[in-house]
Amino acid sequence: MSDQNKIKPLAMDRREFLKASVVVTTAASCPIALNGMELEMGGKDFHQIRTFAPRDKKVFLCTMCPYFDGGFTYSEKGDIKKVEGIPDHIATRGKLCSKGLASFFNAADPDRILQPLKRVGKRGDGQWQEISWGEAIAEVASKVGGAISDHGPDSVYLNEGAFKDGGSLRFMDTIGSSSVIRSRFPSISNMAKQTALENAIGVDFLLPDLENTHYVLNFGANIFETAPPLAQRLTDGVVNNRLKLVTFDVRLSNTAGRSNEWIPVFPGSDSIVALAMSNVILSEGLADTNFINKWTNHKAEDLAKSLSTFTPEQAEEASGVPAKTIISIAREFAKTRPATIISQNGVNFHKNGTASETAFLLLAVITGNIDNEGGYCLPRQFDIPQPQPAPVQKGSLVRRLNHAFPFELKEGDHNVQVLFNHMSNPVYASPAASMWSEILQDEKLVPYPPMSGLLSCSFFVFFFIVSIRERSGSDE
Ligand code: SF4
Known part of the structure; x- marks a missing residue:
C-alpha cells in the first residue's frame, strides 16, 4: 500500500471536536425539534x-x-x-x-363535471347542455310527479349501485316507491360472487371474520394490495391467532407471496378444486353434519353422494393442483375451527366465476363456518337514526339484481316511467351491459332516465359525482 493510500489518523483539535459534537447532537435531536415545532403550531x-x-x-x-x-x-x-x-x-x-x-x-x-348536464340530442348522440341546479331539480321533479299521478309510485325506479348512503332509499320511501334495482358492487368484477350468494343463501354479501379465525382459504383475492380493511384484520389474525393463510391463485400476487402456502391453479378451475375438497371432507366424515341437516335443504349423506364424482385426481387434471395437496388442504380446513374463506377478482373475472363462488360457499357450509365467530359472516345492519320526520317505509322493496333487470323489462315485467341511477354505470360495467344500452335507448321501455353519478349518453340529466371535495367539508 502506498503512503498516499494509508488510512490517516483523524487530526482534530479540541475546538474542532466541540464543533463536530454540536453538529452530531443537533442532527440527532432534529426529529424532536421538528415534532416540538408541529405541536407548537x-x-x-x-x-x-x-x-x-x-x-x-x-x-x-x-x-x-x-x-x-x-x-x-x-x-x-x-x-x-x-x-x-x-x-x-x-x-x-x-x-x-x-x-x-x-x-x-x-x-x-x-x-x-361541475354542473348538471341535460341531453339535448337524441339518446346516444352525446349532445349535452349545462343547466342550473334549479332547472335540473324542477325538470326531474315534474317528471317524477307526473309518473306518480299517472302510473303510481312504483313506476319510479332506482338502480342503486355501490354507494349506499341511505339518502336514495329514503327518497324512494318518501315518494312511496318500492322499485329498487340493486347491485352491491359497481362492476362486473363482483357480479359472479353476488349471483352465487344470492342464489344459494339469499344475501349478496358475506364478510370473512379474518380477525378471529384460525384458517383462511383464499381464492384469487389480493387484499394486501387492494383492500386495507380486510388486510388489517388479516394482519391482526396472523399476529393474535397465528392463523394459517392458504392462497390459490394463478399468479404470485402480494397476498399469495405473504401466505403460508401459495398454490398455483389454472385459470377458471377453482370450482373443481373446491368441489373435490368438499368431497374429501364429506367422505372422510369431517363435515359438520348437524349444521348441514339443520340449515340446508339437503341431507349430509345426499350431499356426500352427489359430490363423490368430484375426485381429487380429476381436480388435479383440470387445475394442475396435485391431488395430495387438495386432500391435505381439505383436511386442514375441516379440522381447524373456526375457518373462513375469501375470494375476489382472480376468480370473479374468469370463466366459471359463479360456479366457483358457489363451490367456495359450499366449503364454508359443510364445515359449519357460516355466521360464527371467525367464520364467513352474514351482513349486519347498524341502526343509525334517520333525520326526522322519517318517511314511512312501504313494505318490502322489490329488489332486482342489476343484470337481470333489462331482461325482465323487455319481457314486460315492469312499468318504468322514470329510472334513477345512483352510483352505478350499468352500460359500462353490468354483465348485461349491451342489454342496458338497448333498454336505455328505447324510449318506450324507459321514457325518462335521469342520471345521478356516472355517465352514459342515453341518460337525460347527468349530475356530477359527489366526489372527494364535497365530502371533505366537515371537520373531524
Ligand atoms: S382506500 Fe378507497 S379505494 Fe382503497 S380500499 Fe379503501 S375505499 Fe377502496
Whole structure:
C-alpha cells in the first residue's frame, strides 16, 4: 500500500471536536425539534418542502370502491395536496390503498363535471347542455310527479349501485316507491360472487371474520394490495391467532407471496378444486353434519353422494393442483375451527366465476363456518337514526339484481316511467351491459332516465359525482 493510500489518523483539535459534537447532537435531536415545532403550531400539517404553507385538514370518505374507507384530506388554499388514512379508523387503522391515496386527483380533474348536464340530442348522440341546479331539480321533479299521478309510485325506479348512503332509499320511501334495482358492487368484477350468494343463501354479501379465525382459504383475492380493511384484520389474525393463510391463485400476487402456502391453479378451475375438497371432507366424515341437516335443504349423506364424482385426481387434471395437496388442504380446513374463506377478482373475472363462488360457499357450509365467530359472516345492519320526520317505509322493496333487470323489462315485467341511477354505470360495467344500452335507448321501455353519478349518453340529466371535495367539508 502506498503512503498516499494509508488510512490517516483523524487530526482534530479540541475546538474542532466541540464543533463536530454540536453538529452530531443537533442532527440527532432534529426529529424532536421538528415534532416540538408541529405541536407548537397546533398539530397542523404544513408543506414542508417548498412553500411551508399551512394546510387544512378535513375528514373525507373514499368512494373509489365499496369499502368507503375514511381518511384525511390536506389542502392549501382550497386545493387538495394529499390524502392519508385515519390512524384511529376502526377498519383500516390509517391505511389507504394506492387507488385511495390517488383519489384526490379526481377533485382537480379538468374534465370533471361541475354542473348538471341535460341531453339535448337524441339518446346516444352525446349532445349535452349545462343547466342550473334549479332547472335540473324542477325538470326531474315534474317528471317524477307526473309518473306518480299517472302510473303510481312504483313506476319510479332506482338502480342503486355501490354507494349506499341511505339518502336514495329514503327518497324512494318518501315518494312511496318500492322499485329498487340493486347491485352491491359497481362492476362486473363482483357480479359472479353476488349471483352465487344470492342464489344459494339469499344475501349478496358475506364478510370473512379474518380477525378471529384460525384458517383462511383464499381464492384469487389480493387484499394486501387492494383492500386495507380486510388486510388489517388479516394482519391482526396472523399476529393474535397465528392463523394459517392458504392462497390459490394463478399468479404470485402480494397476498399469495405473504401466505403460508401459495398454490398455483389454472385459470377458471377453482370450482373443481373446491368441489373435490368438499368431497374429501364429506367422505372422510369431517363435515359438520348437524349444521348441514339443520340449515340446508339437503341431507349430509345426499350431499356426500352427489359430490363423490368430484375426485381429487380429476381436480388435479383440470387445475394442475396435485391431488395430495387438495386432500391435505381439505383436511386442514375441516379440522381447524373456526375457518373462513375469501375470494375476489382472480376468480370473479374468469370463466366459471359463479360456479366457483358457489363451490367456495359450499366449503364454508359443510364445515359449519357460516355466521360464527371467525367464520364467513352474514351482513349486519347498524341502526343509525334517520333525520326526522322519517318517511314511512312501504313494505318490502322489490329488489332486482342489476343484470337481470333489462331482461325482465323487455319481457314486460315492469312499468318504468322514470329510472334513477345512483352510483352505478350499468352500460359500462353490468354483465348485461349491451342489454342496458338497448333498454336505455328505447324510449318506450324507459321514457325518462335521469342520471345521478356516472355517465352514459342515453341518460337525460347527468349530475356530477359527489366526489372527494364535497365530502371533505366537515371537520373531524
Ligand atoms: S380500499 Fe382503497 S379505494 Fe377502496 S375505499 Fe379503501 S382506500 Fe378507497
